[in-house]
Amino acid sequence: MASIAQEFTKGFWKEIPPFRLVLGICAALAVTKSLVDGFGMGIALIFVLVCSNIIISMLRKVIPKKVRLACYIVIIATFVVIVELITQAYVYSLYEALGIFIPLIVVNCIILGRAEAFASKKSVLRSALDGLGIGAGYTLALVFLGALREILGRGTLFAGSQYVINLFGPSFKPYAFMVEAPGAFVCLGLLLGIMNVLGD
């Protein structure tokens, strides 16, 4: 059995969701137009993932096997609504930027995957650490993807916050293709390829 620390650290490289598990791709492609958007999405996902992992792990002996998915969805949806209301109240610009992808966290396959494969079998502490690690890995990946696309596609960093940095000066003509949807696929595909080369 893996040590407690390993449950946390595996999310950063060995099971980093978009790159190694190729999970949560829909949101990873859609919200990584900038670093800030990617980071916000990652934080929202960490919150939902950790909370739902803890609750599901607590209830793992109570939930009947036959209706477990419905139960998981109810628990996850509860936390997603909390996240949605909080972002709407306090960080409205992020709420606008993420749009439909906050409610869509409910059907994010990372969360359901961790609930089904991990939290429903392991102890509460392990489930919490697993959620934290996987969520942090996801955030890391989204931040990286968002930064790459933002630098190439807009020539800025931290756009959407108060600390916008214009990297290449005003004469830079950004490669706007990268912030379009096809650019996201190309970018993610290239990163997956690089990760596979480095990982082996």
Added chain:
Amino acid sequence: MPSSEIKYRNLVISSAPHIHEGRSYSGAMYTFIIALLPAVIFAISRYGMDAARVIAVSIASAMASEYIIQKLFRKPVAINDGNALLMGLLMAFILPPSVPWWLIVVGCFFSILVGKQIFGGRGGNTFHPVLLGWVTLRFSWADYINYSYGAINYTLNFSVEYPLHVLKKSGAAAVSGLNYLDLFLGNQVGGTGASAVLLILIGGLFLIARGVISWRIPFSYLAGVAATASVFWLADSAKYADPLFHIVVGNVMIGAFFFATDYSSSPANKTAMLIFGFGCGLFTVLFRILSNNPNGVFFAILFMNILFPLLDKIRPAVPGKVMKEA
């Protein structure tokens, strides 16, 4: 050691074909390049050093990208096969002569990396690599690769407005005054080399005569353009331009003879070729007429590139194969 290996060690065993005509892949690529040379000379004589600069930068960056990527991927370096050279030349042909150098470099690098090498290199690409590169440029820097803007600084003895822009903006009446023979001879604004319509056509016919490409795709392409444009024209000749106009302007000629006939992104069977070419022509005109975008050729070819593996399923029955009864 088994005795059979000793016995037959002087025999070379290989799979078919056993008789080789002597042509090679790189031979075909260099024939393509020779077919484009008249248009290169035409472009340089018209736009001077700017055309030479675009062509040189494009070829150099395509070949450099190919070399770097093949080194990185630890593949045998095959920049001598002429494919990268051809890709660079084609990229230069469809860009206006005024584009900045970095735009060409980005376009060529994307073409070779994502369009060609990621799909498995030579012979593996599903889409025409240059067109994929062009699409990313179109998304990013539409103003730079706009043919009308590109020609603004040249003193030319004909209108410096791209005929398809005129058509989109002012309707069919505005282009009805144009002399089609003049357009056909290359007196129109367009890509650096692609606007030399007559020379591209001659190059294409040369390729067909040499047996490098089949006549089926280019001619069914032109037929597709003519047929679709005729339908619109006959329905309302005041609103839509006539078929001849659609054939002689823009990138139809280079698209039909040099882009749609790319070996690995077009079908290999005869019926499929005809359908592929006709489909390209059909969508070219539909995109030109029904979309906001005045150009249609490249998007039409990319769209048909997606369909070509399906089209290639249309193939003649294998001789001797017995059909099942009902």
